[in-house]
Amino acid sequence: MKKTLTAGIALAGVVAALAGCSPQSTADADEVRILFSAPLSGDSAESGQALLNGAELAADIINEAGGAGGRTVVIEAADDEMTTQAANSIASKFAADPKYFALAGFLDTGLAQAASVVANRSELSLISSFGCGDSLVTDADNVFVMCAAPDANGRVAASFIADQIPGATFVSISIDVPQLDFYFNGLQAVTDDRDLTWASREVYPPSATDYATVVTNALASSPDAIVSGSLQASAAQVLSQIRRTDPDVLYVDMLGEGWGSTFLDTAGDAAIGAYTQDLGLGFGGDDADRVAILDRYQDEHGTVMSAAAQHGYDTILAIAAAADAGATREDLEDKLAEIDADGVTGPISFANGKRADERVISISEITGTAPEDRTVLAQYTVTSDGKISLFE
Amino acid sequence: MAIEAEQVGVRFGGVHALDDVSLTVSPGDVLGVIGPNGSGKTTLLNCLSGFYRPSTGSISIDGTGTAGASPAQFRARGVVRTFQNLRVYDELSVLENVLLGMHHELSGGSLMSWRWVAQSLGLPRARARQREAEEHSAVALERVGLSHRIRHRTGDLSYGEKKRLEIARATVGDFRYLLLDEPTAGLSPNEAATLLDAAMEVAGSRPDTALVLIEHRLEIVVSLSSRMVLFDSGRLVIEGAPADVARDPELIRVYTGGDDA
């Protein structure tokens, strides 16, 4: 009995202490505090951390330039563990505490959806940095989606192939996860439009280490091009195996993560001649400001600024632009609709609805084994209504 | 109205635990079952209560066969029993153990019935039935002298008390055939007497119930039974009036392992 009472008191004490740990506060007039939700533990931690890194870099750069409307941008990270429960509680924390100017982040459509329900109850909006699904704009009305089109990367990959080899036959090799459905939709849309032939779809489970089978199957139909739906290391391994049999087949990325040192080190010389997708004007692109940002990220974190990181960056840019225009927590929705900024991924605006209006994606050819050895070959603009065109 | 075993045989591998056993237990009987260890007494009890299925032969209750019946179904037809190695629930209280003996009545006597639902939900009629069951339990416990332990944890009881509890549980509800498997083993003479008095009171001395008693102590069996059977190596060797069986030279031969049978 004593034990039970002691346990009960101890637990009650712990809970009370913790409840007291997070007091509510009024908004701090000097800061723009952004509650940023990303998976910081578990399987997606790497991408989640990248998302967060991008956001924090944006905050730093903005603060160095004087802040957003004179106020300091503060990023408060919250680990959403890729679970609905966490997303809900983070969103409700945002709703409960007026010190938070905005809720952003979310690597995954699902989590953004969960959060949107909660935020909606308090009539607040949120910004989904990387979660890209259509349902975010069709089934909800309080989510700003940073990504213009979920199928953009797929569209660009196919468009590039069509531009290089009209009427080509291609095969895709990718991880078997449902998140890639959007990418495939993009591939399919352009395949239909531009008269390509998508011969087969080879998939492997996320835990696979041997790609011999998928490679053999892919090459069996002697395709003109191979679309890669793999992350860096596996993309490199697949490429190496392909090159042993077929040194010429066109190999283009569909995920748009940016192939950096992991890819290059794993693939070695086989990397040369592969085509990678990058957001914005590409890593070898012209914009000096943009290149500076990418370099700084590389210096601070030791890896290339992936798509996730770039989206995280642009999210904060967008919020800061709204804050600069005098937005408050309650009317953020209205002010965001009016912004017009230039981000790492391209121009940022929400004129046509809550989805970002356009996205620029570049295709670069890898020319050497060092990260800087690449040449931008083509730049595409994908708009929120799915149109794709060469970037002017 | 009787349990009839007809040419029942039970085989485990190459061993005949029971071999061509035929006997009848009618209401009013007190059947004493004796024999050396391993002679098939417990196996017989298991057959009569549905725990073993005869390999050959059949068991019928009141003229109806029991092929494929489960122990629960045997219970439904009036057979209750105790176990040689004492099976009571140590973690439950004495009252709850005995209340389990009322399960058959509380559940409405069949496996799926409206009464089961009502009883589980605690509807008013069900609560009355529950109270009734508790009263029956109190009576059963008093009969075996365990009233003062009614709310104690069964695990705290002595061995002798637990044996008495098992009897109370078996006899708390309606039954016709009470099968006891060495109920006095390990008990002092006083405890044994109390227990057997209770068993006789509730089953042995009534015209509508029968008692089957596996017992080692010859004098006890002889004094209580109306009929006795002797088992040896799975076969029913002698059957008859207790006094006759007790004097039968076969008995001595079986117990002392004389000439080969």
Next chain:
Amino acid sequence: MNSRRTPARGDVFTAGGTLDTRGLQRLQSSAVVRWVAIAILAAGVIVLFNAGDPFTLQVLTVALLNAAITVSLSISFGFAGIFNLSQGSFYGLGAYAAAILITDVGVPFWVALLGSIAVASIFGVLMGFVAVRLRDDYFAFASIAFTIIITQALINLPELTRGGTGFFGIPVVDIFGWRIATGRDSFLLAAIGFTVVFLVTHRVTRSFFGRAMLAVNHDEMSAKAVGVSVVFTRVVAMGLSSALAGLSGCLLTVTMLYIQPSDFSTVLSMNVTLWSIIGGPTSLIGSAVAGGGITFLQENIRAIVDYRLAILGIVVLIAVYLRGGVLRRPSWMRLPKGTR
């Protein structure tokens, strides 16, 4: 000591023949304390409903539902002794059934509720039959396999379940005029749901069926001898505990308005069983406190990024160290006076 009276209400449990005066046991069996506790809880719900902030209400809503599925698990796990590691899946089946019925079929709330209970029960009964055949560890494997199958089915039947990205766009439901639109409404609904689950579980486990489950759990042979059907008991136990999980799942759907397959993975199922073990598998209050309390704790320390997992681990260790439970009823008090 030969007291011959029949047991009366108000008796305090004794061990060793003397009247027990140890405080907590007195407390736990006192009707007055029980009613006071209920009054306090009810008052708490009212206060929170009116004054709670969105965060606390959100966390409590989830905590209440988690407590509900933990409490209902005690039927199959604690009482019937079935090593049930799939409670999360029945929760998910109920949730998805409700989502599909409300959104795609367009039925009113109470129909969806019945649908959730039905779907979860059917699978529960199925697993109950499996439990009759397989014992303990083997059944544990089977239930894990079941959980994996259900999760995969939820992901790979997109026409039905909208696949891996989750079921979104569930409309706000109307329960006889009460719209579950705000965090307050969700909280109240969860509190009501928890109460219902608790009451049903309480009734059933303290009934003669509860006794039958315990009998089958601890000694099958003895149970059979008194006429308990082992098959029936196991099947119904699984069916019941799953049905209540399904009910909770329906409430999850209408309060969160978004569900995804990964919400009901093996992780959740294992957690529920763990909470049940911590709280005491046959203690309903313990299960509720463990399930709800750990959930509540998890969310409240989310801000403490660095030590969060360590704190959780330490709490679990403390609870388990204190011999098997946060609130453990001495076993012979499992079925107190008033057992039906």
